[in-house]
Amino acid sequence: MSCTLCPRNCQIDRTAANGFCGCSSVPKIARAALHFDEEPCISGTRGSGTIFFSGCNLKCVFCQNMAIQDGTLGEPVSVDKLSATMLRLQAMGAHNINLVTPTPHRDAIRSALLSAKKNGLTIPVLYNTGSYESVDTIRSFESLIDLYLPDLKYRDDRLARRFSRAEGYFPVAMDAIAEMIRQVGFMRLDENGIAVRGVRIRHLVLPGCVFDTRAVLDAVAERFGTDCPLSLMSQYTPNPACKEPALSRRLTQREYDSAVEYCLSLGFSDVLTQGLDSVGSSFTPPFSDRIDLS
Numbered sequence: 642m643s644c645t646l647c648p649r650n651c652q653i654d655r656t657a658a659n660g661f662c663g664c665s666s667v668p669k670i671a672r673a674a675l676h677f678d679e680e681p682c683i684s685g686t687r688g689s690g691t692i693f694f695s696g697c698n699l700k701c702v703f704c705q706n707m708a709i710q711d712g713t714l715g716e717p718v719s720v721d722k723l724s725a726t727m728l729r730l731q732a733m734g735a736h737n738i739n740l741v742t743p744t745p746h747r748d749a750i751r752s753a754l755l756s757a758k759k760n761g762l763t764i765p766v767l768y769n770t771g772s773y774e775s776v777d778t779i780r781s782f783e784s785l786i787d788l789y790l791p792d793l794k795y796r797d798d799r800l801a802r803r804f805s806r807a808e809g810y811f812p813v814a815m816d817a818i819a820e821m822i823r824q825v826g827f828m829r830l831d832e833n834g835i836a837v838r839g840v841r842i843r844h845l846v847l848p849g850c851v852f853d854t855r856a857v858l859d860a861v862a863e864r865f866g867t868d869c870p871l872s873l874m875s876q877y878t879p880n881p882a883c884k885e886p887a888l889s890r891r892l893t894q895r896e897y898d899s900a901v902e903y904c905l906s907l908g909f910s911d912v913l914t915q916g917l918d919s920v921g922s923s924f925t926p927p928f929s930d931r932i933d934l935s
């Protein structure tokens with residue numbers, strides 16, 4: 642099959658070679674565990690049942706999951722094992738199943754979800770993505786995904802090219818997010834403050850790039866309105882492997898405050914913010930070649 646699952650349009654047969662994302666036709670899981678470092682409405686008190694897939698169709702130079710970006714690390718899994726992993730995370734008490742970088746494994750994930758739901762998976766399923774997505778791929782998940790957390794990274798194409806090798810990022814990301822909102826609306830919480838359905842757009846404020854954060858917020862307000870739930874993240878952590886001088890420092894309090902102030906001045910009504918003290922290694926979980934869910 643010629644892979645056109647994302648805007649890279651590699652058109653290669655992944656049973657024979659890996660794509661730009663580093664993925665073959667068999668999904669690899671680099672970590673499956675309860676994760677407590679997502680937004681409070683996602684991690685809750687019992688944790689988010691997070692499945693980190695190995696490989697990614699973005700190549701962000703500052704990636705906090707750099708160890709799994711190229712698709713090398715991780716345990717190859719069958720559809721049955723993937724489905725069993727979801728059910729095991731639910732049995733461990735997870736508030737949701739959190740699929741991180743799922744796009745290259747659409748067909749296996751769809752089959753695993755159908756099987757898991759048939760066998761008792763009832764908690765919400767979350768699609769956690771860098772938003773470099775094709776509308777057709779997102780549409781194919783309709784009725785299987787309850788929650789979307791698209792990270793809208795850049796408005797400026799120069800940044801998208803330079804930092805993520807993703808030419809033309811912004812328009813495709815916005816169209817993909819529009820399709821997510823069409824499917825499930827804006828994020829709603831239950832009586833305990835846990836997300837049950839809908840979209841929340843994430844945006845990581847990068848050092849020296851508050852101008853682009855403002856442009857992202859302007860565009861979201863214009864297209865989706867200021868009721869659109871946001872998560873404005875401050876957790877940028879310089880990666881020693883990153884060779885970009887502009888990204889060699891943390892975000893300053895002044896930069897983050899300026900981004901939050903601008904966001905609120907536009908009238909956004911549901912904005913999750915972070916303290917700068919949330920920066921740290923806890924956002925980079927340990928990855929491995931084996932899934933250990935004992």
Ligand code: SF4
Pocket residue numbers: 644645646647648649650651652655659660661662663664697698744745
């Ligand atoms: S999912 Fe991977 S192989 Fe397929 S088009 Fe995207 S980057 Fe290329």
